[in-house]
Amino acid sequence: MSSTLAALSLFGSSFLSATLLPGNSEIVLVALLTSSTISPTLLVLAATLGNTLGGLTNVIIGRLLPVLKPQRGTEMSLGWLKRFGPAALLLSWLPVVGDLLCLLAGWLRMPWGLVTLFLCVGKALRYIILTIITLQGIAWWQ
Numbered sequence: 001m002s003s004t005l006a007a008l009s010l011f012g013s014s015f016l017s018a019t020l021l022p023g024n025s026e027i028v029l030v031a032l033l034t035s036s037t038i039s040p041t042l043l044v045l046a047a048t049l050g051n052t053l054g055g056l057t058n059v060i061i062g063r064l065l066p067v068l069k070p071q072r073g074t075e076m077s078l079g080w081l082k083r084f085g086p087a088a089l090l091l092s093w094l095p096v097v098g099d100l101l102c103l104l105a106g107w108l109r110m111p112w113g114l115v116t117l118f119l120c121v122g123k124a125l126r127y128i129i130l131t132i133i134t135l136q137g138i139a140w141w142q
Helices: 003-015 025-035 040-064 075-091 095-106 110-140
Strands: none
Touching: 003 025, 003 040, 003 095, 025 040, 025 110, 040 110, 075 095, 075 110, 095 110
Protein backbone atom coordinates (compact mmCIF):
# COMPACT_ATOMS: atom_id res chain seq x y z
CA MET A 1 0.00 0.00 0.00
CA SER A 2 1.38 3.42 -0.87
CA SER A 3 2.00 5.96 1.86
CA THR A 4 -0.55 8.31 0.35
CA LEU A 5 -3.30 5.71 0.17
CA ALA A 6 -2.55 4.51 3.71
CA ALA A 7 -2.64 8.06 5.08
CA LEU A 8 -5.89 8.83 3.24
CA SER A 9 -7.47 5.60 4.50
CA LEU A 10 -6.46 6.43 8.05
CA PHE A 11 -7.70 10.01 7.62
CA GLY A 12 -11.11 8.74 6.47
CA SER A 13 -11.35 6.20 9.25
CA SER A 14 -10.34 8.84 11.81
CA PHE A 15 -12.88 11.32 10.49
CA LEU A 16 -15.67 8.75 10.74
CA SER A 17 -14.50 7.70 14.21
CA ALA A 18 -15.01 11.25 15.47
CA THR A 19 -18.64 11.23 14.38
CA LEU A 20 -21.41 8.91 15.50
CA LEU A 21 -20.48 6.60 12.61
CA PRO A 22 -18.10 3.68 13.19
CA GLY A 23 -14.57 4.21 11.91
CA ASN A 24 -12.26 2.17 14.17
CA SER A 25 -9.32 4.50 13.59
CA GLU A 26 -7.26 2.93 16.38
CA ILE A 27 -7.44 -0.47 14.68
CA VAL A 28 -6.46 1.03 11.33
CA LEU A 29 -3.55 2.93 12.90
CA VAL A 30 -2.19 -0.14 14.69
CA ALA A 31 -2.58 -2.26 11.54
CA LEU A 32 -0.66 0.29 9.48
CA LEU A 33 2.05 0.64 12.13
CA THR A 34 2.57 -3.11 12.33
CA SER A 35 2.31 -4.00 8.65
CA SER A 36 4.08 -1.23 6.80
CA THR A 37 7.10 0.98 6.65
CA ILE A 38 5.05 4.18 6.53
CA SER A 39 6.31 6.95 8.78
CA PRO A 40 4.59 6.82 12.17
CA THR A 41 4.67 10.63 12.19
CA LEU A 42 2.70 10.75 8.92
CA LEU A 43 0.19 8.27 10.32
CA VAL A 44 -0.29 10.23 13.56
CA LEU A 45 -0.74 13.46 11.60
CA ALA A 46 -3.30 11.87 9.24
CA ALA A 47 -5.24 10.34 12.14
CA THR A 48 -5.15 13.55 14.19
CA LEU A 49 -6.25 15.74 11.29
CA GLY A 50 -9.11 13.42 10.32
CA ASN A 51 -10.30 12.99 13.89
CA THR A 52 -10.06 16.71 14.64
CA LEU A 53 -12.05 17.62 11.53
CA GLY A 54 -14.64 15.00 12.46
CA GLY A 55 -14.88 16.47 15.96
CA LEU A 56 -15.26 19.96 14.50
CA THR A 57 -18.09 18.60 12.35
CA ASN A 58 -19.85 17.63 15.58
CA VAL A 59 -19.21 21.13 16.96
CA ILE A 60 -20.82 22.63 13.84
CA ILE A 61 -23.81 20.31 14.22
CA GLY A 62 -24.07 21.42 17.86
CA ARG A 63 -24.09 25.06 16.76
CA LEU A 64 -26.98 24.30 14.40
CA LEU A 65 -29.10 22.71 17.14
CA PRO A 66 -31.81 24.92 18.61
CA VAL A 67 -31.26 26.11 22.15
CA LEU A 68 -33.43 23.75 24.16
CA LYS A 69 -33.37 22.38 27.67
CA PRO A 70 -30.56 19.76 27.87
CA GLN A 71 -31.79 16.18 27.66
CA ARG A 72 -31.29 13.55 30.33
CA GLY A 73 -27.92 11.85 29.90
CA THR A 74 -26.09 15.02 28.93
CA GLU A 75 -25.59 16.27 32.50
CA MET A 76 -22.09 14.84 32.96
CA SER A 77 -20.71 16.21 29.69
CA LEU A 78 -22.45 19.54 30.13
CA GLY A 79 -21.08 19.76 33.67
CA TRP A 80 -17.53 19.16 32.44
CA LEU A 81 -17.89 21.84 29.78
CA LYS A 82 -19.35 24.37 32.20
CA ARG A 83 -16.66 23.64 34.79
CA PHE A 84 -13.58 23.37 32.56
CA GLY A 85 -14.67 25.25 29.45
CA PRO A 86 -13.10 24.25 26.14
CA ALA A 87 -10.31 22.41 28.03
CA ALA A 88 -12.86 19.63 28.65
CA LEU A 89 -12.42 18.81 24.95
CA LEU A 90 -9.09 17.21 25.84
CA LEU A 91 -11.40 14.25 26.56
CA SER A 92 -13.07 14.42 23.15
CA TRP A 93 -11.38 11.16 22.16
CA LEU A 94 -13.52 9.17 24.62
CA PRO A 95 -16.13 6.94 22.99
CA VAL A 96 -19.67 8.41 22.99
CA VAL A 97 -18.84 11.01 25.68
CA GLY A 98 -16.36 12.69 23.33
CA ASP A 99 -18.97 13.06 20.61
CA LEU A 100 -21.36 14.57 23.12
CA LEU A 101 -18.68 16.97 24.40
CA CYS A 102 -18.15 18.23 20.85
CA LEU A 103 -21.86 18.63 20.18
CA LEU A 104 -22.39 20.47 23.45
CA ALA A 105 -19.35 22.71 22.90
CA GLY A 106 -21.01 23.85 19.69
CA TRP A 107 -24.40 24.14 21.37
CA LEU A 108 -22.83 26.34 24.09
CA ARG A 109 -21.19 28.45 21.35
CA MET A 110 -17.71 28.03 22.81
CA PRO A 111 -14.96 30.01 21.03
CA TRP A 112 -13.65 28.35 17.85
CA GLY A 113 -9.96 28.88 18.56
CA LEU A 114 -9.95 27.25 21.99
CA VAL A 115 -12.33 24.49 20.88
CA THR A 116 -10.05 23.62 17.95
CA LEU A 117 -6.89 23.77 20.09
CA PHE A 118 -8.12 21.49 22.87
CA LEU A 119 -9.90 19.16 20.45
CA CYS A 120 -6.73 18.72 18.40
CA VAL A 121 -4.42 18.29 21.42
CA GLY A 122 -6.67 15.68 23.03
CA LYS A 123 -6.99 13.66 19.85
CA ALA A 124 -3.29 13.95 19.00
CA LEU A 125 -2.24 12.73 22.45
CA ARG A 126 -4.39 9.63 22.06
CA TYR A 127 -2.79 8.73 18.71
CA ILE A 128 0.73 9.55 19.93
CA ILE A 129 0.33 7.33 23.00
CA LEU A 130 -1.17 4.52 20.93
CA THR A 131 1.70 4.80 18.42
CA ILE A 132 4.36 4.70 21.15
CA ILE A 133 2.76 1.66 22.79
CA THR A 134 2.42 -0.11 19.44
CA LEU A 135 6.00 0.59 18.36
CA GLN A 136 7.37 -0.50 21.74
CA GLY A 137 5.32 -3.69 21.46
CA ILE A 138 6.72 -4.35 17.99
CA ALA A 139 10.26 -3.77 19.23
CA TRP A 140 9.68 -6.06 22.21
CA TRP A 141 8.40 -8.91 20.03
CA GLN A 142 11.32 -8.72 17.59
